[in-house]
Amino acid sequence: MTGLQMRDVSFGLIVHVARFAVILFGLWLAPLLGVTGWYLGLFVNVLCAVYAVVLVTYLKLWKSIGFLTLWRGRSSLLLLAVPFAEAVFRVVPNGLTDQPPGFGLWTLTLLLVGFNEELISRGVVLSRLSRSFTAIPAVAVTAALFGLQHLSAFATTDRGTYDVLTNVLASATYGFALAAFQYRFSWIWPLIVIHGLADFTSILARTSYGDLVVAVTCVIFLIYGLVVLRPLARRATRARASSEGRNGSARKPDDQRAR
Structure with missing residues (x-):
């Protein structure tokens, strides 16, 4: 790993650790302001959203990550069908349960999460890693950092070890799929919507699927990410072959003179 790559990975790690610090700060501050119970999550996600906006604004990434792009083409829309279908699948066949404080506030909170x-992750961290890594390593490291950030559940929830680690793995593979899409298309706002929808259906679905379904979903997301990146890999291979061909042609007269 080069020095630049190490700095970029360190940058991504610091960004995620800082987000965790924002979460802890929010959990400390909220009760002092009279915010308790379910509304702690909403309050903390507002702070995380502010943190994200500050980062993206400071780094001037709004345009390059595609937040301001309304349409990116038919192929990008078709590829969004896979993560969208996964989110909707959770509500089949039993639909959603209306948990307090109601669908409206759940929607707001989970959109803020997305x-x-x-x-x-797919904006700040992937953008930085993309400058020093090729497609698959950039996407993979972004996904790993995204998965590892969910270790924060050990400090912020009472979930068991197996549950947290399973969520870390599932989040990493989900992050791989979304990072692959973002690397190829730079179109982040649809990912925000789909991410929010996936969290919404995951929490409010009446049906809870077991570990086998989770494992299959993880494999599907890994395959999906590789398929999304495949055209870029082909392009890079052709570019290398073309470059090597030009270099070979440039050296050929010298070789002939040597003979």
């Missing part, structure tokens, strides 16, 4: 996590 907003801050996409801007931070």
